[in-house]
Amino acid sequence: MREATAVWTVVALPILLAGLAFAAAAFNSVLRAVGAGHPEPARALTDPLREAARSLIVQRRGTLAPDRLLTRIGVISLPVAALLAAVVVPIGTEPVARLRIGVVWFNAMEVAVWGAVWLTGWGVNSAYALIGGYRFIAQGLAYELPHMFALITAALGAGSLDLTKVAAAQDGLWFVVWMPVAFVVYLFSALAMAFWGPLGHPVAGDLAGGAAVELSGPDRLVFLAGRYMLLVVAAAVAVPLFLGGGAGPLLPAWTWSLVKTCAVLAALVWARHRLLVLRMDRFMELSWMVLIPAMLLQALVVAIVVLP
Protein backbone atom coordinates (compact mmCIF):
# COMPACT_ATOMS: atom_id res chain seq x y z
CA MET A 1 0.00 0.00 0.00
CA ARG A 2 2.67 2.49 0.88
CA GLU A 3 6.39 2.79 0.54
CA ALA A 4 8.46 3.47 3.62
CA THR A 5 8.29 7.14 4.52
CA ALA A 6 10.06 9.00 7.26
CA VAL A 7 8.00 9.43 10.40
CA TRP A 8 8.89 13.10 10.66
CA THR A 9 6.98 13.87 7.49
CA VAL A 10 3.76 12.81 9.21
CA VAL A 11 4.34 15.53 11.77
CA ALA A 12 5.68 18.04 9.28
CA LEU A 13 2.75 17.79 6.87
CA PRO A 14 0.07 19.42 9.09
CA ILE A 15 2.55 22.13 10.04
CA LEU A 16 3.40 22.82 6.40
CA LEU A 17 -0.28 22.82 5.47
CA ALA A 18 -1.13 25.23 8.27
CA GLY A 19 1.79 27.48 7.31
CA LEU A 20 0.70 27.68 3.68
CA ALA A 21 -2.90 28.24 4.73
CA PHE A 22 -1.76 31.14 6.89
CA ALA A 23 0.29 32.53 3.99
CA ALA A 24 -2.79 32.39 1.77
CA ALA A 25 -4.89 34.12 4.41
CA ALA A 26 -2.23 36.81 4.92
CA PHE A 27 -1.96 37.41 1.17
CA ASN A 28 -5.74 37.64 1.00
CA SER A 29 -5.75 40.26 3.77
CA VAL A 30 -3.10 42.31 2.00
CA LEU A 31 -5.01 42.22 -1.28
CA ARG A 32 -8.15 43.27 0.56
CA ALA A 33 -6.29 46.16 2.18
CA VAL A 34 -4.94 47.23 -1.22
CA GLY A 35 -8.42 47.02 -2.68
CA ALA A 36 -9.79 49.15 0.16
CA GLY A 37 -7.13 51.79 -0.51
CA HIS A 38 -5.40 51.25 2.81
CA PRO A 39 -2.25 53.44 3.02
CA GLU A 40 -0.05 50.66 4.45
CA PRO A 41 -1.39 47.35 3.09
CA ALA A 42 1.60 45.38 4.41
CA ARG A 43 0.29 45.87 7.94
CA ALA A 44 -2.63 43.63 7.05
CA LEU A 45 -0.22 40.67 6.96
CA THR A 46 -0.93 39.81 10.59
CA ASP A 47 -4.70 40.25 10.28
CA PRO A 48 -5.35 36.50 10.10
CA LEU A 49 -3.45 35.97 13.36
CA ARG A 50 -5.43 38.68 15.10
CA GLU A 51 -8.63 37.27 13.69
CA ALA A 52 -7.71 33.77 14.89
CA ALA A 53 -6.87 34.97 18.39
CA ARG A 54 -10.15 36.85 18.56
CA SER A 55 -12.05 33.76 17.41
CA LEU A 56 -10.53 31.73 20.23
CA ILE A 57 -11.69 34.03 23.01
CA VAL A 58 -14.97 35.35 21.63
CA GLN A 59 -18.15 33.93 23.12
CA ARG A 60 -20.08 31.48 20.97
CA ARG A 61 -23.40 32.56 19.57
CA GLY A 62 -26.14 29.98 19.59
CA THR A 63 -29.28 29.30 17.57
CA LEU A 64 -32.52 27.64 18.61
CA ALA A 65 -32.49 23.82 18.52
CA PRO A 66 -29.28 23.33 16.53
CA ASP A 67 -27.95 19.87 15.73
CA ARG A 68 -24.59 20.36 17.44
CA LEU A 69 -23.26 16.92 16.63
CA LEU A 70 -23.76 17.33 12.88
CA THR A 71 -22.46 20.91 12.91
CA ARG A 72 -19.27 19.85 14.67
CA ILE A 73 -18.78 16.93 12.30
CA GLY A 74 -19.23 19.26 9.34
CA VAL A 75 -16.86 21.92 10.64
CA ILE A 76 -14.13 19.47 11.61
CA SER A 77 -14.44 17.52 8.34
CA LEU A 78 -13.09 20.46 6.36
CA PRO A 79 -9.51 20.52 7.73
CA VAL A 80 -9.51 16.73 8.16
CA ALA A 81 -10.45 16.19 4.51
CA ALA A 82 -7.77 18.69 3.43
CA LEU A 83 -5.15 16.90 5.53
CA LEU A 84 -6.14 13.44 4.29
CA ALA A 85 -6.02 14.68 0.71
CA ALA A 86 -2.58 16.20 1.34
CA VAL A 87 -0.98 12.91 2.40
CA VAL A 88 -0.84 11.67 -1.20
CA VAL A 89 0.58 14.89 -2.67
CA PRO A 90 4.29 14.52 -3.46
CA ILE A 91 6.42 17.32 -2.08
CA GLY A 92 9.50 17.06 -4.21
CA THR A 93 9.45 13.42 -5.23
CA GLU A 94 7.84 11.62 -2.27
CA PRO A 95 4.42 12.05 -0.69
CA VAL A 96 3.83 11.19 2.97
CA ALA A 97 1.85 8.11 1.91
CA ARG A 98 2.34 6.84 -1.58
CA LEU A 99 -0.89 5.33 -2.88
CA ARG A 100 -1.12 3.72 -6.29
CA ILE A 101 -4.50 5.36 -6.66
CA GLY A 102 -3.48 8.77 -5.30
CA VAL A 103 -5.61 10.66 -7.83
CA VAL A 104 -8.79 8.79 -6.81
CA TRP A 105 -7.95 9.24 -3.14
CA PHE A 106 -7.58 12.99 -3.60
CA ASN A 107 -10.89 13.07 -5.43
CA ALA A 108 -12.65 11.11 -2.67
CA MET A 109 -11.31 13.37 0.07
CA GLU A 110 -12.23 16.48 -1.84
CA VAL A 111 -15.82 15.24 -2.23
CA ALA A 112 -16.01 15.07 1.57
CA VAL A 113 -16.30 18.86 1.39
CA TRP A 114 -19.83 18.40 0.04
CA GLY A 115 -20.78 16.74 3.29
CA ALA A 116 -18.85 19.21 5.42
CA VAL A 117 -20.51 22.31 3.97
CA TRP A 118 -24.01 20.85 3.90
CA LEU A 119 -23.73 19.59 7.49
CA THR A 120 -22.47 22.95 8.66
CA GLY A 121 -25.34 24.69 6.89
CA TRP A 122 -27.97 22.26 8.13
CA GLY A 123 -26.80 21.75 11.70
CA VAL A 124 -27.09 25.32 12.90
CA ASN A 125 -30.83 25.46 12.09
CA SER A 126 -30.76 28.73 10.22
CA ALA A 127 -32.36 29.45 6.85
CA TYR A 128 -29.45 31.33 5.29
CA ALA A 129 -26.94 28.73 6.39
CA LEU A 130 -29.11 25.94 4.99
CA ILE A 131 -29.43 27.71 1.64
CA GLY A 132 -25.64 28.04 1.59
CA GLY A 133 -25.32 24.31 2.18
CA TYR A 134 -27.72 23.54 -0.68
CA ARG A 135 -25.85 25.92 -2.93
CA PHE A 136 -22.69 23.94 -2.36
CA ILE A 137 -24.37 20.68 -3.40
CA ALA A 138 -25.63 22.34 -6.59
CA GLN A 139 -22.16 23.74 -7.20
CA GLY A 140 -20.66 20.33 -6.48
CA LEU A 141 -22.85 18.71 -9.13
CA ALA A 142 -21.69 21.41 -11.54
CA TYR A 143 -17.96 21.24 -10.97
CA GLU A 144 -17.44 17.58 -10.14
CA LEU A 145 -17.81 16.07 -13.61
CA PRO A 146 -15.40 18.38 -15.48
CA HIS A 147 -13.10 18.08 -12.45
CA MET A 148 -13.05 14.29 -12.64
CA PHE A 149 -12.37 14.46 -16.36
CA ALA A 150 -9.47 16.85 -15.76
CA LEU A 151 -7.96 14.52 -13.14
CA ILE A 152 -8.39 11.48 -15.32
CA THR A 153 -6.94 13.25 -18.38
CA ALA A 154 -3.69 13.94 -16.54
CA ALA A 155 -3.67 10.37 -15.23
CA LEU A 156 -4.31 9.13 -18.75
CA GLY A 157 -1.39 11.13 -20.10
CA ALA A 158 0.88 9.54 -17.50
CA GLY A 159 -0.69 6.08 -17.61
CA SER A 160 -0.91 5.99 -13.82
CA LEU A 161 -3.18 7.06 -10.95
CA ASP A 162 -0.14 7.59 -8.73
CA LEU A 163 0.54 11.32 -8.34
CA THR A 164 4.29 10.68 -8.09
CA LYS A 165 4.28 8.84 -11.40
CA VAL A 166 2.08 11.49 -13.01
CA ALA A 167 4.68 14.09 -12.01
CA ALA A 168 7.54 11.89 -13.24
CA ALA A 169 5.82 11.37 -16.60
CA GLN A 170 6.17 15.08 -17.34
CA ASP A 171 9.89 14.84 -17.77
CA GLY A 172 10.63 17.42 -20.43
CA LEU A 173 7.10 18.48 -21.33
CA TRP A 174 4.70 19.65 -18.65
CA PHE A 175 1.12 18.53 -19.02
CA VAL A 176 -0.04 22.13 -18.82
CA VAL A 177 1.52 22.68 -22.25
CA TRP A 178 -0.43 20.04 -24.08
CA MET A 179 -3.45 19.79 -21.75
CA PRO A 180 -4.26 23.49 -21.32
CA VAL A 181 -8.03 22.89 -21.22
CA ALA A 182 -7.67 20.33 -18.42
CA PHE A 183 -5.48 22.75 -16.47
CA VAL A 184 -7.96 25.61 -16.75
CA VAL A 185 -10.84 23.32 -15.78
CA TYR A 186 -8.82 22.09 -12.83
CA LEU A 187 -8.25 25.66 -11.64
CA PHE A 188 -12.01 26.29 -11.87
CA SER A 189 -12.74 23.23 -9.78
CA ALA A 190 -10.00 24.17 -7.30
CA LEU A 191 -11.89 27.42 -6.71
CA ALA A 192 -15.17 25.52 -6.52
CA MET A 193 -14.06 22.86 -4.05
CA ALA A 194 -12.75 25.51 -1.66
CA PHE A 195 -15.85 27.66 -2.41
CA TRP A 196 -13.49 30.51 -2.98
CA GLY A 197 -13.68 33.79 -4.89
CA PRO A 198 -15.83 33.60 -8.02
CA LEU A 199 -17.21 30.24 -6.87
CA GLY A 200 -17.78 31.29 -3.28
CA HIS A 201 -21.54 31.48 -3.76
CA PRO A 202 -22.25 29.02 -0.88
CA VAL A 203 -20.76 31.50 1.58
CA ALA A 204 -21.53 34.65 -0.41
CA GLY A 205 -22.44 38.05 0.96
CA ASP A 206 -26.00 37.92 -0.41
CA LEU A 207 -26.68 35.27 2.24
CA ALA A 208 -24.82 37.23 4.92
CA GLY A 209 -22.13 34.54 4.88
CA GLY A 210 -24.15 31.52 3.72
CA ALA A 211 -23.19 28.19 5.23
CA ALA A 212 -20.85 29.87 7.72
CA VAL A 213 -23.28 32.59 8.84
CA GLU A 214 -24.08 31.18 12.28
CA LEU A 215 -20.59 29.92 13.10
CA SER A 216 -18.76 31.82 15.79
CA GLY A 217 -15.72 31.46 17.98
CA PRO A 218 -13.52 28.37 17.51
CA ASP A 219 -16.05 26.78 15.13
CA ARG A 220 -15.64 29.66 12.73
CA LEU A 221 -11.86 29.53 13.05
CA VAL A 222 -11.74 25.81 12.23
CA PHE A 223 -14.15 26.22 9.32
CA LEU A 224 -12.26 29.10 7.72
CA ALA A 225 -8.85 27.53 8.37
CA GLY A 226 -10.13 24.32 6.80
CA ARG A 227 -11.23 26.28 3.76
CA TYR A 228 -7.78 27.82 3.33
CA MET A 229 -6.22 24.39 3.77
CA LEU A 230 -8.44 23.05 1.01
CA LEU A 231 -7.33 25.88 -1.23
CA VAL A 232 -3.70 25.00 -0.45
CA VAL A 233 -4.22 21.31 -1.22
CA ALA A 234 -6.07 22.09 -4.44
CA ALA A 235 -3.16 24.31 -5.50
CA ALA A 236 -0.60 21.71 -4.40
CA VAL A 237 -2.21 18.93 -6.45
CA ALA A 238 -2.08 21.08 -9.60
CA VAL A 239 1.73 20.89 -9.37
CA PRO A 240 2.19 17.10 -9.85
CA LEU A 241 -0.80 16.95 -12.19
CA PHE A 242 0.09 19.68 -14.65
CA LEU A 243 3.22 21.60 -13.65
CA GLY A 244 5.90 18.92 -13.67
CA GLY A 245 5.98 18.23 -9.91
CA GLY A 246 9.38 18.97 -8.43
CA ALA A 247 11.12 19.39 -11.78
CA GLY A 248 13.19 22.54 -12.20
CA PRO A 249 16.77 23.78 -12.53
CA LEU A 250 19.30 24.29 -9.70
CA LEU A 251 17.02 24.11 -6.65
CA PRO A 252 16.11 20.79 -5.00
CA ALA A 253 12.83 19.16 -5.98
CA TRP A 254 10.94 19.96 -2.78
CA THR A 255 11.73 23.65 -3.20
CA TRP A 256 10.33 23.66 -6.70
CA SER A 257 7.19 21.91 -5.48
CA LEU A 258 6.69 24.59 -2.85
CA VAL A 259 7.47 27.45 -5.25
CA LYS A 260 4.98 26.18 -7.81
CA THR A 261 2.35 25.51 -5.15
CA CYS A 262 2.74 29.06 -3.84
CA ALA A 263 2.43 30.46 -7.36
CA VAL A 264 -0.83 28.58 -8.04
CA LEU A 265 -2.11 29.46 -4.58
CA ALA A 266 -1.34 33.14 -5.12
CA ALA A 267 -3.19 33.07 -8.45
CA LEU A 268 -6.24 31.47 -6.80
CA VAL A 269 -6.24 34.01 -3.95
CA TRP A 270 -5.76 36.85 -6.41
CA ALA A 271 -8.73 35.63 -8.48
CA ARG A 272 -11.02 36.36 -5.54
CA HIS A 273 -10.19 40.05 -5.75
CA ARG A 274 -10.41 40.25 -9.52
CA LEU A 275 -13.52 38.25 -10.41
CA LEU A 276 -17.17 38.57 -9.50
CA VAL A 277 -19.03 35.84 -7.66
CA LEU A 278 -20.65 33.48 -10.14
CA ARG A 279 -24.16 32.29 -9.32
CA MET A 280 -24.03 28.52 -9.15
CA ASP A 281 -26.90 27.94 -11.57
CA ARG A 282 -24.99 29.95 -14.17
CA PHE A 283 -21.85 28.05 -13.33
CA MET A 284 -23.83 24.85 -13.78
CA GLU A 285 -24.76 25.92 -17.30
CA LEU A 286 -21.19 26.92 -18.14
CA SER A 287 -19.90 23.73 -16.62
CA TRP A 288 -22.19 21.27 -18.38
CA MET A 289 -22.56 23.06 -21.69
CA VAL A 290 -18.97 24.22 -22.18
CA LEU A 291 -16.52 22.64 -19.76
CA ILE A 292 -17.67 19.02 -20.08
CA PRO A 293 -17.61 18.94 -23.91
CA ALA A 294 -14.27 20.78 -23.90
CA MET A 295 -12.89 18.28 -21.39
CA LEU A 296 -14.12 15.33 -23.45
CA LEU A 297 -12.32 16.71 -26.50
CA GLN A 298 -9.19 17.27 -24.43
CA ALA A 299 -9.33 13.72 -23.09
CA LEU A 300 -9.81 12.43 -26.64
CA VAL A 301 -6.73 14.31 -27.84
CA VAL A 302 -4.66 12.97 -24.95
CA ALA A 303 -5.95 9.44 -25.51
CA ILE A 304 -4.98 9.59 -29.19
CA VAL A 305 -1.52 10.92 -28.33
CA VAL A 306 -0.76 8.25 -25.72
CA LEU A 307 -2.09 5.34 -27.78
CA PRO A 308 0.89 3.10 -28.42
Added chain:
Amino acid sequence: MQAVAFWGLAAVAVAGGIAVFVVGSMARATFALLASFLAAGVELLLIDLHYLGALVILMMIMEMLIMVVFMVMYMMNPAGLMPMVMVHNNRGALAISAGVFVALATGILLTPWPQRRGSPPRDVTFDLGQALMGPKMLVMMVIGVAILATMIASVVLATHRGRYDRHVRFDRAEPEPDLDPARGPRRRCRVTLETFLLLAAALFAVGLYGALSQQSIVMVMMGLELMVNGVLIAGGGFWYYVAPGTADGQVLVLVAITVMALEMAMGFAVVTALFRARDVDVTDDAGDLKG
Protein backbone atom coordinates in the same frame (compact mmCIF):
# COMPACT_ATOMS: atom_id res chain seq x y z
CA MET B 1 -3.70 -5.06 14.03
CA GLN B 2 -5.66 -5.94 10.93
CA ALA B 3 -8.12 -7.90 13.04
CA VAL B 4 -8.65 -4.93 15.37
CA ALA B 5 -9.25 -2.65 12.39
CA PHE B 6 -11.64 -5.14 10.84
CA TRP B 7 -13.78 -5.57 13.94
CA GLY B 8 -13.75 -1.85 14.72
CA LEU B 9 -14.92 -0.97 11.23
CA ALA B 10 -17.44 -3.82 11.25
CA ALA B 11 -18.91 -2.42 14.46
CA VAL B 12 -19.13 1.05 12.90
CA ALA B 13 -20.75 -0.34 9.75
CA VAL B 14 -23.44 -2.28 11.60
CA ALA B 15 -24.03 0.38 14.25
CA GLY B 16 -24.37 3.01 11.52
CA GLY B 17 -26.85 0.79 9.72
CA ILE B 18 -28.93 0.30 12.85
CA ALA B 19 -28.77 3.99 13.69
CA VAL B 20 -30.40 4.80 10.35
CA PHE B 21 -33.69 3.38 11.62
CA VAL B 22 -33.36 4.56 15.20
CA VAL B 23 -32.50 8.26 15.03
CA GLY B 24 -35.30 10.74 14.55
CA SER B 25 -33.52 13.28 12.38
CA MET B 26 -33.40 12.44 8.69
CA ALA B 27 -30.09 14.26 8.34
CA ARG B 28 -28.64 12.07 11.08
CA ALA B 29 -30.12 8.96 9.49
CA THR B 30 -28.49 9.78 6.15
CA PHE B 31 -25.12 10.45 7.69
CA ALA B 32 -25.37 7.32 9.84
CA LEU B 33 -25.85 5.42 6.58
CA LEU B 34 -22.85 7.27 5.17
CA ALA B 35 -20.79 6.21 8.19
CA SER B 36 -21.77 2.61 7.46
CA PHE B 37 -20.67 2.98 3.84
CA LEU B 38 -17.39 4.67 4.76
CA ALA B 39 -16.59 1.84 7.17
CA ALA B 40 -17.33 -0.64 4.36
CA GLY B 41 -15.07 1.35 2.03
CA VAL B 42 -12.20 1.23 4.49
CA GLU B 43 -12.76 -2.51 4.95
CA LEU B 44 -12.15 -2.84 1.21
CA LEU B 45 -8.97 -0.76 1.55
CA LEU B 46 -7.83 -3.24 4.21
CA ILE B 47 -7.97 -6.16 1.78
CA ASP B 48 -5.90 -4.40 -0.90
CA LEU B 49 -8.89 -3.20 -2.93
CA HIS B 50 -7.55 0.36 -2.95
CA TYR B 51 -9.32 1.59 -6.04
CA LEU B 52 -12.70 0.11 -5.16
CA GLY B 53 -12.39 1.26 -1.55
CA ALA B 54 -11.67 4.84 -2.60
CA LEU B 55 -14.47 4.59 -5.16
CA VAL B 56 -16.96 3.50 -2.49
CA ILE B 57 -15.94 6.45 -0.31
CA LEU B 58 -16.20 8.86 -3.24
CA MET B 59 -19.50 7.60 -4.60
CA MET B 60 -21.22 7.18 -1.26
CA ILE B 61 -20.43 10.69 -0.05
CA MET B 62 -21.94 12.11 -3.23
CA GLU B 63 -24.91 9.75 -3.15
CA MET B 64 -25.73 10.46 0.47
CA LEU B 65 -25.60 14.20 -0.15
CA ILE B 66 -28.09 13.81 -2.98
CA MET B 67 -30.13 11.54 -0.75
CA VAL B 68 -30.26 14.04 2.07
CA VAL B 69 -31.74 16.63 -0.29
CA PHE B 70 -34.59 14.25 -1.10
CA MET B 71 -34.97 13.25 2.54
CA VAL B 72 -35.50 16.83 3.61
CA MET B 73 -37.79 17.42 0.64
CA TYR B 74 -40.10 14.45 1.11
CA MET B 75 -40.10 13.66 4.81
CA MET B 76 -42.43 15.24 7.26
CA ASN B 77 -40.39 16.32 10.24
CA PRO B 78 -36.95 15.98 8.59
CA ALA B 79 -35.05 17.34 11.58
CA GLY B 80 -36.75 14.97 14.02
CA LEU B 81 -37.83 17.86 16.23
CA MET B 82 -41.31 16.35 16.70
CA PRO B 83 -40.94 12.68 17.64
CA MET B 84 -43.00 10.43 15.40
CA VAL B 85 -42.84 6.80 14.42
CA MET B 86 -43.37 5.80 10.82
CA VAL B 87 -43.12 2.05 10.68
CA HIS B 88 -45.49 -0.74 9.81
CA ASN B 89 -45.35 -4.36 10.89
CA ASN B 90 -42.32 -3.64 13.04
CA ARG B 91 -42.30 -7.00 14.85
CA GLY B 92 -42.75 -8.98 11.66
CA ALA B 93 -39.91 -7.10 9.98
CA LEU B 94 -37.66 -7.64 13.01
CA ALA B 95 -38.46 -11.34 13.09
CA ILE B 96 -37.91 -11.80 9.36
CA SER B 97 -34.60 -9.92 9.27
CA ALA B 98 -33.35 -11.68 12.41
CA GLY B 99 -34.36 -14.97 10.83
CA VAL B 100 -32.56 -14.11 7.61
CA PHE B 101 -29.44 -13.18 9.54
CA VAL B 102 -29.48 -16.40 11.54
CA ALA B 103 -30.02 -18.43 8.37
CA LEU B 104 -27.22 -16.65 6.53
CA ALA B 105 -24.88 -16.91 9.52
CA THR B 106 -25.59 -20.61 9.86
CA GLY B 107 -24.89 -21.10 6.20
CA ILE B 108 -21.71 -19.09 6.41
CA LEU B 109 -20.37 -21.02 9.37
CA LEU B 110 -21.39 -24.48 8.18
CA THR B 111 -20.46 -24.28 4.51
CA PRO B 112 -17.09 -25.89 3.72
CA TRP B 113 -15.61 -22.91 1.89
CA PRO B 114 -13.04 -23.67 -0.80
CA GLN B 115 -9.36 -23.06 -0.37
CA ARG B 116 -7.86 -19.83 -1.57
CA ARG B 117 -6.56 -20.02 -5.11
CA GLY B 118 -3.84 -17.65 -6.26
CA SER B 119 -2.76 -14.44 -4.57
CA PRO B 120 -3.53 -10.77 -5.22
CA PRO B 121 -1.60 -9.39 -8.19
CA ARG B 122 0.96 -6.69 -7.55
CA ASP B 123 -1.26 -3.99 -8.98
CA VAL B 124 -4.85 -4.86 -8.15
CA THR B 125 -6.29 -1.81 -9.91
CA PHE B 126 -4.40 -2.59 -13.11
CA ASP B 127 -5.81 -6.10 -12.96
CA LEU B 128 -9.35 -4.73 -12.73
CA GLY B 129 -8.77 -2.37 -15.64
CA GLN B 130 -7.35 -5.17 -17.78
CA ALA B 131 -10.33 -7.38 -16.99
CA LEU B 132 -12.84 -4.63 -17.77
CA MET B 133 -11.18 -3.75 -21.04
CA GLY B 134 -10.67 -7.40 -21.97
CA PRO B 135 -12.66 -10.47 -20.92
CA LYS B 136 -15.19 -8.48 -18.86
CA MET B 137 -15.83 -5.89 -21.55
CA LEU B 138 -19.47 -6.94 -21.74
CA VAL B 139 -19.99 -6.01 -18.08
CA MET B 140 -18.49 -2.59 -18.71
CA MET B 141 -20.72 -1.99 -21.70
CA VAL B 142 -23.85 -3.16 -19.90
CA ILE B 143 -23.03 -0.86 -16.97
CA GLY B 144 -22.54 2.02 -19.38
CA VAL B 145 -25.82 1.44 -21.19
CA ALA B 146 -27.64 0.93 -17.87
CA ILE B 147 -26.33 4.22 -16.54
CA LEU B 148 -27.35 6.06 -19.69
CA ALA B 149 -30.79 4.45 -19.69
CA THR B 150 -31.24 5.33 -16.02
CA MET B 151 -30.28 8.93 -16.63
CA ILE B 152 -32.85 9.28 -19.40
CA ALA B 153 -35.53 7.30 -17.56
CA SER B 154 -35.11 9.19 -14.30
CA VAL B 155 -35.33 12.54 -16.06
CA VAL B 156 -38.45 11.43 -17.93
CA LEU B 157 -40.05 10.17 -14.73
CA ALA B 158 -39.16 13.14 -12.60
CA THR B 159 -40.30 15.80 -15.04
CA HIS B 160 -43.77 17.11 -14.68
CA ARG B 161 -45.55 14.85 -17.09
CA GLY B 162 -44.19 11.62 -15.71
CA ARG B 163 -45.61 8.28 -16.69
CA TYR B 164 -45.67 6.75 -13.24
CA ASP B 165 -49.15 5.31 -13.40
CA ARG B 166 -48.39 2.91 -16.17
CA HIS B 167 -44.94 1.57 -15.51
CA VAL B 168 -43.79 2.00 -11.96
CA ARG B 169 -43.62 -0.81 -9.47
CA PHE B 170 -42.22 -0.61 -6.01
CA ASP B 171 -41.68 -4.27 -5.30
CA ARG B 172 -38.33 -4.47 -7.02
CA ALA B 173 -36.43 -7.31 -5.39
CA GLU B 174 -32.85 -6.83 -4.36
CA PRO B 175 -30.39 -9.52 -5.37
CA GLU B 176 -29.43 -11.91 -2.62
CA PRO B 177 -25.75 -11.80 -1.76
CA ASP B 178 -23.87 -14.36 -3.75
CA LEU B 179 -23.32 -17.12 -1.26
CA ASP B 180 -22.56 -19.92 -3.65
CA PRO B 181 -19.70 -22.12 -2.59
CA ALA B 182 -16.60 -20.46 -3.83
CA ARG B 183 -13.67 -18.98 -1.84
CA GLY B 184 -11.37 -20.30 0.81
CA PRO B 185 -10.45 -18.90 4.16
CA ARG B 186 -6.96 -18.04 5.07
CA ARG B 187 -6.53 -17.96 8.80
CA ARG B 188 -4.49 -14.82 9.07
CA CYS B 189 -5.13 -12.50 12.02
CA ARG B 190 -8.48 -14.22 12.54
CA VAL B 191 -10.11 -12.09 9.87
CA THR B 192 -11.48 -14.69 7.52
CA LEU B 193 -13.98 -15.07 4.75
CA GLU B 194 -16.52 -16.08 7.39
CA THR B 195 -16.08 -12.85 9.33
CA PHE B 196 -16.47 -10.82 6.14
CA LEU B 197 -19.61 -12.73 5.22
CA LEU B 198 -21.00 -12.37 8.74
CA LEU B 199 -20.55 -8.61 8.48
CA ALA B 200 -22.23 -8.70 5.08
CA ALA B 201 -25.10 -10.75 6.48
CA ALA B 202 -25.52 -8.35 9.40
CA LEU B 203 -25.68 -5.34 7.08
CA PHE B 204 -28.06 -7.19 4.80
CA ALA B 205 -30.34 -8.09 7.70
CA VAL B 206 -30.40 -4.55 9.09
CA GLY B 207 -31.20 -3.24 5.62
CA LEU B 208 -33.91 -5.82 5.21
CA TYR B 209 -35.49 -4.75 8.46
CA GLY B 210 -35.54 -1.16 7.23
CA ALA B 211 -36.92 -2.04 3.84
CA LEU B 212 -39.71 -4.08 5.42
CA SER B 213 -40.64 -1.85 8.31
CA GLN B 214 -40.31 1.72 7.08
CA GLN B 215 -43.30 3.60 5.76
CA SER B 216 -41.44 6.44 4.13
CA ILE B 217 -40.29 5.55 0.62
CA VAL B 218 -36.97 7.30 1.14
CA MET B 219 -36.31 5.27 4.28
CA VAL B 220 -37.14 2.09 2.39
CA MET B 221 -34.48 3.07 -0.13
CA MET B 222 -31.96 3.52 2.65
CA GLY B 223 -32.74 -0.03 3.70
CA LEU B 224 -32.15 -1.25 0.16
CA GLU B 225 -28.84 0.61 0.01
CA LEU B 226 -27.73 -1.05 3.23
CA MET B 227 -28.53 -4.44 1.73
CA VAL B 228 -26.39 -3.67 -1.31
CA ASN B 229 -23.68 -2.51 1.10
CA GLY B 230 -23.69 -6.05 2.44
CA VAL B 231 -23.29 -7.35 -1.11
CA LEU B 232 -20.27 -5.04 -1.55
CA ILE B 233 -18.59 -6.47 1.52
CA ALA B 234 -19.42 -10.02 0.50
CA GLY B 235 -18.02 -9.44 -3.01
CA GLY B 236 -14.80 -7.95 -1.66
CA GLY B 237 -14.45 -10.80 0.85
CA PHE B 238 -14.98 -13.45 -1.82
CA TRP B 239 -12.41 -11.80 -4.07
CA TYR B 240 -9.75 -11.61 -1.37
CA TYR B 241 -10.28 -14.96 0.30
CA VAL B 242 -11.28 -17.15 -2.61
CA ALA B 243 -9.90 -16.06 -5.95
CA PRO B 244 -7.70 -12.97 -5.66
CA GLY B 245 -5.81 -14.03 -8.75
CA THR B 246 -8.67 -13.08 -11.04
CA ALA B 247 -10.55 -9.81 -11.18
CA ASP B 248 -14.04 -11.38 -11.08
CA GLY B 249 -14.70 -10.37 -7.49
CA GLN B 250 -13.61 -6.82 -8.20
CA VAL B 251 -15.99 -6.63 -11.14
CA LEU B 252 -18.78 -7.86 -8.86
CA VAL B 253 -18.06 -5.07 -6.38
CA LEU B 254 -18.01 -2.53 -9.20
CA VAL B 255 -21.39 -3.77 -10.42
CA ALA B 256 -22.80 -3.52 -6.89
CA ILE B 257 -21.61 0.09 -6.64
CA THR B 258 -23.27 0.86 -9.96
CA VAL B 259 -26.47 -0.87 -8.92
CA MET B 260 -26.60 1.31 -5.84
CA ALA B 261 -26.26 4.48 -7.87
CA LEU B 262 -28.85 3.35 -10.38
CA GLU B 263 -31.24 2.23 -7.67
CA MET B 264 -31.02 5.63 -6.06
CA ALA B 265 -31.44 7.62 -9.27
CA MET B 266 -34.45 5.58 -10.36
CA GLY B 267 -35.90 5.46 -6.86
CA PHE B 268 -35.88 9.20 -6.44
CA ALA B 269 -37.28 9.73 -9.91
CA VAL B 270 -40.16 7.41 -9.03
CA VAL B 271 -40.72 9.10 -5.67
CA THR B 272 -40.78 12.46 -7.39
CA ALA B 273 -43.22 11.28 -10.04
CA LEU B 274 -45.46 9.73 -7.41
CA PHE B 275 -45.33 12.78 -5.21
CA ARG B 276 -46.12 15.10 -8.09
CA ALA B 277 -49.05 13.00 -9.22
CA ARG B 278 -50.60 12.09 -5.89
CA ASP B 279 -48.86 13.89 -3.04
CA VAL B 280 -47.85 10.49 -1.74
CA ASP B 281 -44.60 9.94 0.14
CA VAL B 282 -45.30 6.83 2.20
CA THR B 283 -45.58 3.33 0.84
CA ASP B 284 -48.90 2.56 2.52
CA ASP B 285 -50.64 5.26 0.49
CA ALA B 286 -49.47 3.70 -2.75
CA GLY B 287 -50.64 0.18 -2.03
CA ASP B 288 -52.60 0.06 -5.26
CA LEU B 289 -49.30 -0.09 -7.15
CA LYS B 290 -48.89 -3.68 -6.02
CA GLY B 291 -48.48 -5.89 -9.02
